[in-house]
Each structure stands twice: as structure tokens, then as C-alpha cells.
Amino acid sequence: MATFVQKFGGTSVGDPKRIARCAARVKQRRDEGHDIVVVVSAMGQTTDELIELAERVNDKAPRRELDMLMATGEQVSVALFSMALEKIGVPATSLTGGQAGVSTDGMFGRARVTRVSRERLDREIALRRVPVVCGFQGLSADGEVTTLGRGGSDTTAVALAAALQIAEHGGSCEIFTDVDGVYTADPRLVPSASKLARISYEEMLELALLGAQVMHPRAVLFGERYGVPIHVRHSQRTETGTLICRETPDMEDVMVVGAALKADLGRVSLRRIPNNPGMQGMLFEAVAKAGILVDDIVQTEFGEMASISFTVDHSELADVKIAASQVLDRVGTGELAIEIGLSKVSVVGTGMKSHVGVASRMFTALGNAGISIHNITTSEIKISCIVGKEHGQRALAIAHEAFGLDRLGAAQAAGTAG
Numbered sequence: 112m113a114t115f116v117q118k119f120g121g122t123s124v125g126d127p128k129r130i131a132r133c134a135a136r137v138k139q140r141r142d143e144g145h146d147i148v149v150v151v152s153a154m155g156q157t158t159d160e161l162i163e164l165a166e167r168v169n170d171k172a173p174r175r176e177l178d179m180l181m182a183t184g185e186q187v188s189v190a191l192f193s194m195a196l197e198k199i200g201v202p203a204t205s206l207t208g209g210q211a212g213v214s215t216d217g218m219f220g221r222a223r224v225t226r227v228s229r230e231r232l233d234r235e236i237a238l239r240r241v242p243v244v245c246g247f248q249g250l251s252a253d254g255e256v257t258t259l260g261r262g263g264s265d266t267t268a269v270a271l272a273a274a275l276q277i278a279e280h281g282g283s284c285e286i287f288t289d290v291d292g293v294y295t296a297d298p299r300l301v302p303s304a305s306k307l308a309r310i311s312y313e314e315m316l317e318l319a320l321l322g323a324q325v326m327h328p329r330a331v332l333f334g335e336r337y338g339v340p341i342h343v344r345h346s347q348r349t350e351t352g353t354l355i356c357r358e359t360p361d362m363e364d365v366m367v368v369g370a371a372l373k374a375d376l377g378r379v380s381l382r383r384i385p386n387n388p389g390m391q392g393m394l395f396e397a398v399a400k401a402g403i404l405v406d407d408i409v410q411t412e413f414g415e416m417a418s419i420s421f422t423v424d425h426s427e428l429a430d431v432k433i434a435a436s437q438v439l440d441r442v443g444t445g446e447l448a449i450e451i452g453l454s455k456v457s458v459v460g461t462g463m464k465s466h467v468g469v470a471s472r473m474f475t476a477l478g479n480a481g482i483s484i485h486n487i488t489t490s491e492i493k494i495s496c497i498v499g500k501e502h503g504q505r506a507l508a509i510a511h512e513a514f515g516l517d518r519l520g521a522a523q524a525a526g527t528a529g
Contacts, residue, residue: 113282114275118150118268122289123346125155134195146236149243150268151192153184174219178258185245193243202240209250215257221402222257227274262327269330273337284339287346292353295516296370301508305520311358314368314459317493321457322373367460367514372507375425376453384445386417397434403427407488454503457495458510476513482506
């Protein structure tokens with residue numbers, strides 16, 4: 112007997128028929144003799160609708176109240192899902208994140224999971240009941256309801272799987288969604304993208320951070336840290352999806368496994384600031400306190416002065432402008448410039464560690480297409496290029512083709528990916 116955590120996304124539980132199909136899937140796994148914990152997102156577009164409703168009431172609503180409101184979406188889902196399970200003879204208990212033992216820090220809207228107590232889950236499982244847990248939320252040390260940000264239900268699912276130590280007995284965390292698995296690129300943007308049979312945590316984390324939306328980065332990080340096998344599957348189909356797992360030696364044979372696009376970025380530049388020790392720390396401490404995730408960072412020195420530029424998601428520009436302006440006020444010099452209309456195209460693969468010519472292939476392909484590169488960043492397993500937003504999708508398709516990614520999924524399935 113193994114324990115499986117099964118997470119169902121918003122589109123998977125978008126209406127009563129879909130909920131019933133997902134409940135049948137839980138029953139099928141349970142009938143095999145396994146213990147099941149279910150994590151559910153809010154139905155369909157519920158979260159967006161709640162945000163819109165809040166804006167109609169108060170367009171500057173406190174984040175605490177927004178979290179209190181948005182957490183209700185998952186509560187509707189878990190109650191309905193539990194009812195669907197009971198209808199087909201599977202005893203179930205719906206639980207909020209807090210009731211399920213998910214503890215978080217106090218950052219409203221962007222909370223991080225700090226601990227998972229498994230006592231309530233163990234108790235329900237011992238009673239042969241299926242706990243159905245609200246994703247996306249938890250309870251802070253002060254007893255406040257907090258939400259984990261977009262995609263936080265993935266994080267909830269993997270965090271619960273880690274706490275339950277499912278890998279020790281052959282279980283996995285099954286992420287059921289509206290796609291068949293992890294693709295070499297977003298198939299909505301690159302129709303020739305192929306489905307991967309497997310991908311390493313490291314590669315999946317990079318792709319998630321670089322714009323691939325199939326998995327939440329924090330969920331992948333939990334999986335890697337605690338060795339949780341993550342199986343991404345389609346909620347309405349039975350085909351095998353993509354396994355996210357630890358890297359094996361043969362994975363490095365493949366130069367690149369995926370390409371990703373961040374389509375809507377802004378670049379923030381602080382110009383003519385003092386090139387003093389601690390300047391960078393002051394700036395990015397202020398940005399971090401605002402809960403803003405920073406992308407690429409570039410510093411240029413001009414003797415005693417410097418310029419620091421970094422990119423963020425377009426939605427973060429308003430908050431980062433406030434934080435950066437406060438730093439300039441403290442310094443007493445410099446100017447702030449914000450550039451919009453940028454995208455970032457990236458390729459990822461652990462094979463970059465042992466293959467040469469990856470960068471030249473990508474740059475040559477973009478250059479031959481007449482696409483200018485505004486900035487380049489690299490790591491051991493990724494290469495990213497900032498381009499104009501108007502070229503973003505085409506640049507993604509070009510990079511995908513340059514590395515033959517349309518053929519990778521079939522090669523993996525045939526055992527010839529190397």
C-alpha cells in the first residue's frame with residue numbers, strides 16, 4: 112500500500128461533471144488499495160471573479176481581507192469534491208489549509224509554507240477517509256488565513272506529499288491539470304512541441320521560473336528538496352504524463368529539454384547611483400521586503416558611479432517603483448527609469464554542462480531571424496535572451512526548432528533521446 116497525493120486544478124473541477132470525473136479517478140486509485148489525499152484549487156475562474164468583486168468594492172483593499180476572500184474559492188471546491196466522493200461510496204472530509212496542518216509565514220498574498228503538521232491527515236487516513244484539502248492557503252503563526260500566490264495549490268500538494276513521506280512506500284504526487292504533461296514548450300505557442308516522458312527537478316524548476324506555467328516553482332523546489340516524485344497528468348484522460356524526478360546520468364546526454372517564454376516583462380534601471388559597498392544590498396533588500404521576485408540583474412560601473420538594471424513581471428512594476436524610489440530618496444542621488452514591452456526566451460537542459468556550442472546555436476538562430484537581443488543571462492543549465500515583446504513568441508518557436516525539440520518527446524519514449 113502506498114500513499115498518493117492527487118491535486119486537481121481549477122479547470123479540472125470547473126463544473127459538477129468534471130468534479131464527478133475527478134472523484135471517480137480518486138476512487139479508482141483508492142480501490143487499488145492505496146491511501147489518498149486530495150488537494151483542490153478553486154473552480155474555473157473563481158479566483159479571478161473574486162478579485163474583480165473585491166475591486167468593485169474597494170480597489171485598494173487590504174491584503175489581509177483579499178486573502179480572507181480568495182481563500183473561500185477553494186473551500187467551495189473541497190466541499191463539493193467531498194460530496195462527490197461520498198456519492199460514489201468514498202468517505203471524505205473537506206479541510207481548509209489550516210485544518211490540514213499547513214502553516215505559513217505572515218506574508219499576505221505571497222505566503223510561504225513553513226511547516227506541515229500531518230496529525231489531522233494521519234487521523235483521517237486511519238479512519239479510511241479521504242482528506243480533501245484546500246490548496247493555495249494556510250494559517251500563519253498568528254492564526255491569520257494567508258494565500259500562497261498563483262499556482263499555490265501545486266505547492267500545497269507537494270508540501271503535503273513531503274510531510275507524508277510518500278516516496279518511501281512507492282507513492283507519488285499526481286498533479287492533474289488540463290494538459291497531458293510537461294512539453295518542450297507551451298503547445299499553445301509552439302504547436303510542434305512534444306510531450307516529455309520525464310524531466311529532472313533542476314530542469315523543471317528552471318523552466319517554471321522562466322515562464323513555463325505547468326508547474327509552480329515552489330512546488331518543484333519542495334519536490335527536489337524532499338525527493339517527492341511528481342507526476343503531471345491530464346485530469347480527464349488516462350494516458351501517462353510526465354514524471355519530474357531526480358536527475359539520472361543519461362539525462363545529461365540531451366543538450367536541451369525545453370524552451371520557455373516570459374511574455375510580459377519590465378526593466379527597472381537605477382542610474383548614476385554611488386558605486387559604494389552595500390548599495391546593492393540596500394536596493395534588493397527593499398525590493399525583497401515588498402515581496403517582489405527579481406529576474407535578471409545587470410550592473411555597470413562608471414568609476415565612482417554605477418547603474419543597476421533588473422527585470423520583473425509587468426504586474427510588479429507599480430510596487431517595485433515605490434521600493435526603488437524610496438532607495439533613491441535615501442541615497443539622495445540617481446534617477447529611476449522603467450522600460451516596458453520586453454519578453455524573455457530561454458532554453459534549458461542539464462546537458463549544457465557537457466555540451467559545447469549551445470549558446471552559439473541559439474544566438475545564431477535568433478540573429479538569422481533578424482531578432483535583436485537586448486540582454487543575455489546564463490547558468491550551468493540555461494540560456495536566456497531578452498527581446499522585444501513583439502518578437503517573443505516567434506523567438507520561442509525559433510529556439511525550439513534550433514534544438515530539434517519537436518522530436519525529443521518521441522525520442523524519450525523510444526529510449527533514444529541520447
